[in-house]
Amino acid sequence: MNKREKLAELRHFVARYHLPDMRPPVPLGHDAADAILGGGLRPGLHEVFAGDWAAGGFAAGLAIRAAGTRPLFWVRPDYEALEYGALSAQGLLELGGHPAGLVLLRAPNAAGALSAGADILSCPHVGTLVLEIGGMPRSLDLVAGRRLALAAGEAGIAVILLRAGAQAGPSAAQTRWQVSTAPSRADDDDWGSPRWHASLIRHRQGATSDFFMQWDCDHGLFRDAEAAKYAPHPGAVVSAPAHGQTQARIAV
Amino acid sequence: MVEWLRIVPADEKADAALMMRIAQWCDRFTPLVALDAPHGLLLDISGVGHLFGGEAAMLTEVLQKISTQGLTVRGAIAGTSLAARALARHAPRSIVPVGGDAAAVAPLTIAVFEDEKIARALLRAGLKTVGQVAGRERSELSERLGRDFVTRLDVLLGAEEKPLSPLRPLPDLMAEQRFAEPVVARGVIDMTLQGLAQSLRGILEREGRGARLLEALFFRADGDVRHIPVRTGAPLRDPAVMLRLLNEKLDALADPLDPGFGFDLIRLEATLAEETKPVTTSFDADENARWQVEFLIDRLAARFGEHRVQRFVAQDTHIPEAQSVAVPAQAREFLGHWRNKRNAAANDPPRRPLRLFETPEAITASLSTPPDGPPKFFRWRQCRHDVAHAEGPERIAMQWWRGSVGESRSDLKDSKPARDYFRVETTEGQRFWLYRDGPDIPGGARWYLHGIFA
Incomplete structure (x- = not known):
């Protein structure tokens, strides 16, 4: 092998070395959901909508699954902390996440958060990115959503776009979830684990469905709340607690 | 009576502030600038004279540049700070050749000691010039006027003196570019920064160090100086990375870089530097990944501000809002205090909110x-x-x-x-x-x- 060939081979090696390894889907733990998703959460854009505070925990769950041991970037404009509270590292630990890998970026506004998101996706070693953009800022339009979806796909990173109190419009996301909190069973002594009615209302690569999920803090994954012998609270499905959840359902 | 004469009380604070600004401006001549309060400046120009075409040319340039800003200025160059100070006040524009301090200050009157009591004592002894005082026995002078006076006299005459205490710590890791004609164009400024980053890399490599705090200084022709600091999470040497961080910062400035009539000097310095391992690019996958994430954090911090990019550190307290503290993500030295697992029995719900x-x-x-x-x-x-x-x-x-x-x-x-x-x-x-x-x-x-x- 002459020098030039050797050099070309090394170049090829280096180029391949720097490519993001195509990440396989990350199973959520909830069997039915994993089956429909084709194995779990894939790289790309995933939207989480909720009328109330349920979305934060659900998005944190998805992020813990997707990040694994890699760094978790959480980006939010300043105003979100006033509305929904500041992100607590202690709380993340309680959910079975890794606070040591958490990097929080407080952007001055939604446009700043979006451009930071693009920057973060340029690094292939990021575990996952949560973009928390509540309300309906003008900067998050269809074009911005497409751009984000494209960047997420190219980077091979699962991006979770958390939209509390927002109306769902058209977008280029892989999946879209509508989430509401579910009460614990009335006679449960260990009440208080996060539980949600999570509807997969949009799915690019397959069917949609409704799931009843419970978060397992010990193992850091989703479980089937029914299989855990927890009956859904009768009032929960019809209740539409706060701002605009019902409208969101109609809009989709 | 002079009707147009306005009487304004002296404003010492404003004077001091002005002196400080002039001192900062003088940074363009030498990084070693010290204030000689209340209205003097001392510049250590050892080894920089040739950059300005010799000491005489340098003195002319300094005096001219300051006086064109509407200030009255006198200056002199000598071997020690006291000699230069005395000459600037009593024989302006003198330039003392090496070793000529004693001869240069000899004809000055004893007013240079700026002390009424000493002047009176010397006069009583019949001594009117510095030269006459210098001719006396040191022990005699010391007995009458104190030890301090003798030390000062020796420094005035050119003896070794203690180094200046400069306004800013001296950056030994720096590269700078001077312009004969002030530059305004962003293109030229970018190219200059590129060149400076290259030179700084060479200096850092020789020293086996990397920058943790980079500072770009832009000296405007009209006297303004703009500092652009950029912090990094890991010791940095790569010019491309330096430029990228600097550009992020420059693009994100709320108050953009204004060249005014142009910059006549641009400097890039590593104000804080750390030892690095000799190899910065590694083929170890984990190391490489960590480095890339750190670079990402540096970029975000340069763009959004260090305080906006945070990591969390566990604290040993039971006060809920203090249990974890958000620290700038670049401060790597704080990491690694988290437990891996939450402290709870199986099936326990979270005890603390998200x-x-x-x-x-x-x-x-x-x-x-x-x-x-x-x-x-x-x-x-x-x-x-x-x-x-x-x-x-x-x-x-x-x-x-x-x-x-x-x-x-x-x-x-x-x-x-x-x-x-x-x-x-x-x-x-x-x-x-x-x-x-x-x-x-x-x-x-x-x-x-x-x-x-x-």
Whole structure:
């Protein structure tokens, strides 16, 4: 092998070395959901909508699954902390996440958060990115959503776009979830684990469905709340607690 | 009477501020600038004269540039600071050749000592010039006028002196570019920075160090100096990375870089540097990944500000809002104090919420049954929440001993009473963290909502 060939081979090696390894889907733990998703959460854009505070925990769950041991970037404009509270590292630990890998970026506004998101996706070693953009800022339009979806796909990173109190419009996301909190069973002594009615209302690569999920803090994954012998609270499905959840359902 | 004469009281503060600005401006001539209060400046120009075409040319340039700004200035160059100072005041524009200090100051009058008492004592002894004083025995002078005077006299005459105490710590890791014609174009500035980054890399490599704090200094022709600091998470040497961080910072400036009539000097310095391992690019996959994530954090910090990019450090306290502290993500030295696993039995729900309000929000709660139990319902942000499950109280005592000095004990007790926390779930399934500020508040307990569980 002459020098030039050797050099070309090394170049090829280096180029391949720097490519993001195509990440396989990350199973959520909830069997039915994993089956429909084709194995779990894939790289790309995933939207989480909720009328109330349920979305934060659900998005944190998805992020813990997707990040694994890699760094978790959480980006939010300043105003979100006033509305929904500041992100607590202690709380993340309680959910079975890794606070040591958490990097929080407080952007001055939604446009700043979006451009930071693009920057973060340029690094292939990021575990996952949560973009928390509540309300309906003008900067998050269809074009911005497409751009984000494209960047997420190219980077091979699962991006979770958390939209509390927002109306769902058209977008280029892989999946879209509508989430509401579910009460614990009335006679449960260990009440208080996060539980949600999570509807997969949009799915690019397959069917949609409704799931009843419970978060397992010990193992850091989703479980089937029914299989855990927890009956859904009768009032929960019809209740539409706060701002605009019902409208969101109609809009989709 | 002179009618147009205006009398203004002396403003010493403003004078001092002006002197400080002139001193900073003089940074363009040498990094070693010291204030000689109240109205003098000392520039250590050892080894920089040739950059300006010799000492004479340099002196002319300094004096001219300052006087074109509307200031009256006198200056001199000598071997020691005291000699230069005396000559600037009493024989301006003198330039003393090496070793010629004693001869140069000899003809000056004893007024250069700037001390009435000493001047009187010397006059009484019949000494009128520095030369005459210098001719006397040191022991004699020391006896009459004190040791300090002798030391000062020797420095004035050219003896070794202690180094200047400069305004800024001396950056030994720096590269700079001077312009004969002030530059305005961004293209030229970018190219200059590129060149400076290259030179700085060479210097850093020789020293085996990398920059943790980079500073770009832009000296404007009209005297303004702009500092652009960029912090990095890891010792940095790569010019491309330096440029990228600098550009992020320059693009994000709220108050953009204004060249005015142009910059006549641009400097890039590593104000803080750390030892690096000799190899910065590694083929170890983990190392490479970590480095790339750190570079990403540096870029975000340059763009959004260091305080906006945060990591969390676990703290050894039981006060909920203080259990983890957000630190700038670039401060790597704080990392690695988290437990890997939460401290709980199997199937336990989270005991601490994912969301914490920085300022707990006041709520109105129904009377609790039993008296120190949870409320049956409460109102928060105009919505009624009925409590289905509750766990508590968990008493968390505030750190009353952390109060500021001077407050009386009773004040402290009022300002930071113990809190009784309750974990509650509403009938709609929302899980909140509430607290009541202590059981012994007169006029009923106040309730707050502190956090939201997932």
